[in-house]
Amino acid sequence: xxxxxxxxxxxRKPQPFDHPDWIxxxxxxxxxxxxxxxxxxxxxxxxxxxxxxxxxxxxxxLAPHFKGENGVLDGEIVSLxxxxxxxxxxxxxxxxxxxxxxxxxxxxxxxDLRDLPLIxxxxxxxxxxxxxxxxxxLRYHSHVERHGNESGTGNRNV
Numbered sequence: 001x002x003x004x005x006x007x008x009x010x011x012r013k014p015q016p017f018d019h020p021d022w023i024x025x026x027x028x029x030x031x032x033x034x035x036x037x038x039x040x041x042x043x044x045x046x047x048x049x050x051x052x053x054x055x056x057x058x059x060x061x062l063a064p065h066f067k068g069e070n071g072v073l074d075g076e077i078v079s080l081x082x083x084x085x086x087x088x089x090x091x092x093x094x095x096x097x098x099x100x101x102x103x104x105x106x107x108x109x110x111x112d113l114r115d116l117p118l119i120x121x122x123x124x125x126x127x128x129x130x131x132x133x134x135x136x137x138l139r140y141h142s143h144v145e146r147h148g149n150e151s152g153t154g155n156r157n158v
Contacts, residue, residue, distance in 0.1 A: 016149045023119060028101055028141070029088035030078035035062060035100055035138075038070040044077065044100070052077070058098045058137060065136040068128040069109045075102035075141065102129050103141035 042063040044052040079091035105125040130136040
């Protein structure tokens, strides 16, 4: 597994704004993680490169839904309510089903994607993550292009 890579740090601004060169994503309440996929298996790794041992079952459930040969996806481990909204307290106490919501692809099928623009990495991510497959615990986190004021409304779910 590619354990020597770290999540790419997002840029946080105090207020939503519009800009033609930016994309915007809603912040998820969960645990930031990298999902390492290799040889039909998945391992969830923290920012500090520690394996999330308490999420082994989730990792095993992610592996069959990854559509690539191997890869490292950046995302968030979350607990989603019936509307699809993250619930941090449910995650902390493991009260409901867990999901890995991927918002970036760092490596895919042997290719290092870190030098590509984020919008292209997200396009590649869409090729390996099921889009709205009800039974999958692996989800794609969408974004809004240019219109950050729209992304800050809180009216969208995962």
